[in-house]
Amino acid sequence: MDEIGYSVDGHIASVQLLRPEKLNAMTDEMYHAIGDAFKQADADPQVRCVVISGSGRAFTSGHDLLEFGERQAWKPWSAERFDNGLETAKPVIAAINGYCLAGGLELALYCDIRICDTTAQFGCPEPRWGILHGYGALRTPGLIGTSDAMRLLLTGEFIDAEEALRIGLVSQVVEPADLISTANEMAAKIAVNSPLAIRLTKELARRGRDMSLADGLRLYQEYSRLSFSSDDAREGTRAFAERRDPEYQG
Secondary structure, three states: OOOEEEEEEOOEEEEEEOOHHHOOOEOHHHHHHHHHHHHHHHHOOOOOEEEEEEOOOEEEOOEOHHHHHOOOOOOOHHHHHHHHHOOOOOOEEEEEOEEEEOHHHHHHHHOOEEEEEOOOEEEOOHHHHOOOOHHHHHHHHHHHOHHHHHHHHHHOOEEEHHHHHHOOOOOEEEOHHHHHHHHHHHHHHHHOOOHHHHHHHHHHHHHHOOOOHHHHHHHHHHHHHHHHOOHHHHHHHHHHHHOOOOOOOO
């Protein structure tokens, strides 16, 4: 669709929200298109990392409330959208500028790494509209701690880039002109590593957060066997011994 852009440059796929006149407010169709873009990246062995960004003055202001208000009945779109619809084995970096609100913050929380520029503002204003902030309420406490998470979730107040960095919501704050290049540089650092090791690491981190320590260690042992017996592991150790850069196939 025209409101979601997708392109590939080397090992990096770029997904961009293209509805700047609405601050990239997302429709259900756009959510599905983002999921399709992630699936396309997943199926492409050339792609090793994904960068998602917004056009214009915002990352995304969240779900389009006009579309939301037209619904005749509740439907369980939030959990399915993030746990299944946007699932991808490739690392995803969010490059955030301007507003990152409501469902837009949920989208950013889904991403593995979040980088923002100095214009970024984050918030969960759903309670002001009589709406539950679903995925964010489930995931934000584990990411930034209960107290800061509840402050965002219950007050509906916005925080700026520096506060987001302080509480661990983002890992880096840069000038607006440097946002995309910084995200692409981060993606390039990921892309030189073993695709298999990266995929297993991401899956272990995501699955392990909902497991007991004992179950997590069992999963680690399973993935460790896969990693150590792989062609990538053999190539990595050969490259180290030969003092050259590895050439991974994944």
